[in-house]
Amino acid sequence: MGHGGESRRTQAFDGELGDAVARAQQGDEAAFAVAYRLVQPGLLAYVRGLVGADAEDVMSDAWLEIARDLGRFKGDGAGFRGWTATIARHRALDHLRRQRVRPRASALEQDVLELPAPHSTHDQAMEAMSTEQALALVGGLPRDQAEAVLLRVVVGLDGPAAARVLGKRPGAVRTAAHRGLRRLARQLAADGVTDEAPRTLGEST
Amino acid sequence: MGERQSDGGRAGRRRVRPERSVCPVGVPAAAGRAAPVSVEGPAGDTARLEALLVAALVRDGVDAGAEQRAVAAFVAAREAGAHGARTRRRDDWRASRRRFGGRSLRATLGALVAGCALSGVAWAGIQAAGTPGGGRSEDTGPTRTPSASSAPAVPDVSGTSGAGEAPGVSASASAAESARDGARHGSGPAEAAGDVEAQCRAYERAAGRGRAPDAPVWERLVAAAGGAARVDAYCAGRAGGALPTASAPAPASVPPVARGEAGAGRPTGEAAGTGSSGEGKGRGEGEGAGRKP
Numbered sequence: 001m002g003h004g005g006e007s008r009r010t011q012a013f014d015g016e017l018g019d020a021v022a023r024a025q026q027g028d029e030a031a032f033a034v035a036y037r038l039v040q041p042g043l044l045a046y047v048r049g050l051v052g053a054d055a056e057d058v059m060s061d062a063w064l065e066i067a068r069d070l071g072r073f074k075g076d077g078a079g080f081r082g083w084t085a086t087i088a089r090h091r092a093l094d095h096l097r098r099q100r101v102r103p104r105a106s107a108l109e110q111d112v113l114e115l116p117a118p119h120s121t122h123d124q125a126m127e128a129m130s131t132e133q134a135l136a137l138v139g140g141l142p143r144d145q146a147e148a149v150l151l152r153v154v155v156g157l158d159g160p161a162a163a164r165v166l167g168k169r170p171g172a173v174r175t176a177a178h179r180g181l182r183r184l185a186r187q188l189a190a191d192g193v194t195d196e197a198p199r200t201l202g203e204s205t
Numbered sequence: 206m207g208e209r210q211s212d213g214g215r216a217g218r219r220r221v222r223p224e225r226s227v228c229p230v231g232v233p234a235a236a237g238r239a240a241p242v243s244v245e246g247p248a249g250d251t252a253r254l255e256a257l258l259v260a261a262l263v264r265d266g267v268d269a270g271a272e273q274r275a276v277a278a279f280v281a282a283r284e285a286g287a288h289g290a291r292t293r294r295r296d297d298w299r300a301s302r303r304r305f306g307g308r309s310l311r312a313t314l315g316a317l318v319a320g321c322a323l324s325g326v327a328w329a330g331i332q333a334a335g336t337p338g339g340g341r342s343e344d345t346g347p348t349r350t351p352s353a354s355s356a357p358a359v360p361d362v363s364g365t366s367g368a369g370e371a372p373g374v375s376a377s378a379s380a381a382e383s384a385r386d387g388a389r390h391g392s393g394p395a396e397a398a399g400d401v402e403a404q405c406r407a408y409e410r411a412a413g414r415g416r417a418p419d420a421p422v423w424e425r426l427v428a429a430a431g432g433a434a435r436v437d438a439y440c441a442g443r444a445g446g447a448l449p450t451a452s453a454p455a456p457a458s459v460p461p462v463a464r465g466e467a468g469a470g471r472p473t474g475e476a477a478g479t480g481s482s483g484e485g486k487g488r489g490e491g492e493g494a495g496r497k498p
Contacts, residue, residue, distance in 0.1 A: 033272060040271075
């Protein structure tokens with residue numbers, strides 16, 4: 001299915017990113033800063049989906065590792081996205097293991113269930129989804145679907161790259177992303193983001 | 206898909222209303238805000254959802270402090286010479302290696318193994334079908350027949366008419382023991398009389414149980430009787446003592462045809478023998494029906 005918007009956006013950046021990475025591997029720290037600025041927002045969003053509010057700390061750790069191991073990396077801009085996403089994911093999973101906190105059991109979820117207040121119209125919900133709301137929506141997905149959606153949509157990885165990050169087969173990741181997006185669309189189309197409402201509405205249509 | 210489409214339609218309508226837009230479905234106002242989304246239908250819906258997620262989750266701009274820490278770590282690593290480290294497998298994200306190296310090697314090996322297994326199965330199948338007595342399939346019957354049973358049996362029939370009764374009796378006895386087996390494997394033209402009898406028996410048994418007999422048996426029987434409606438009468442006639450009288454004239458006419466056809470290894474040998482042991486009309490039809498397949 002069309003992963004149009006984000007893929008196109010990231011593909012436009014990938015050339016620039018590849019150049020920056022290549023120069024950084026030659027020792028250019030300004031180029032490294034450019035690569036950081038290109039990659040960090042998406043990675044942070046992905047890690048936030050995994051660990052919630054601790055995402056900034058986790059990404060700091062991840063960038064230490066990225067900065068240290070940059071010389072080992074081989075590949076272009078798109079490959080750099082996948083490589084950094086793998087490192088960020090490992091750091092996030094380490095963090096979760098340390099905390100013994102499941103990504104979906106964060107306090108965010110509770111906040112968000114109250115966010116779409118009864119008087120907030122559907123149009124507002126669709127057009128101005130808050131970060132917390134979106135996180136709760138994604139967090140409501142099964143773990144594999146959430147990760148597949150985030151890697152493909154937010155980090156901008158293609159199917160094989162996302163599959164390599166997750167250590168799964170490309171077909172499985174494609175299916176997971178597809179299902180996750182469909183479920184999100186159903187929930188968004190229904191009023192509110194609670195789990196019960198969309199299910200009944202989705203079946204009635 | 207259907208769900209998504211209907212959902213998208215509903216969402217689109219609701220979104221469109223407050224903006225007084227005339228676009229019917231799928232071109233949301235949010236498209237201009239985020240990614241270029243102009244497609245209609247499910248794909249456009251997905252793209253719109255992705256744009257929404259990106260807009261909500263990805264914050265443009267980075268924390269300056271975090272960036273500086275990362276750059277400082279980079280400089281430190283560079284000074285420490287860490288950037289000369291060896292590339293591990295997990296660090297190699299080159300597209301060529303990833304797409305064509307790893308995967309195609311595995312795919313090639315898989316195809317190789319599968320090919321070997323399949324060809325082995327095919328070879329084993331050919332071997333089993335070609336080995337005498339190895340297969341139980343219908344095709345192997347006629348090919349086995351000339352070498353195994355019809356060669357000794359045919360001279361007996363064509364030789365003396367006195368001895369002609371002996372194989373008929375023995376054949377009918379053996380056929381009676383294993384009626385279905387004898388009918389299926391078709392032990393040769395010389396046993397035509399017993400064959401028909403066995404076929405009749407099999408037919409009656411099957412009819413008694415309310416089932417159709419085995420297709421080849423039934424076909425032969427119909428061919429011999431000269432029509433499906435006449436099978437009953439035909440069998441009744443056979444059972445009523447037609448066997449001795451029919452087998453007497455049979456040896457004179459059967460062997461040339463039957464031997465030639467059986468020698469050629471064609472399945473018509475059986476049908477010809479079956480028919481010829483009865484009336485002349487039945488024989489002609491039997492041959493015709495037997496040659497068809």
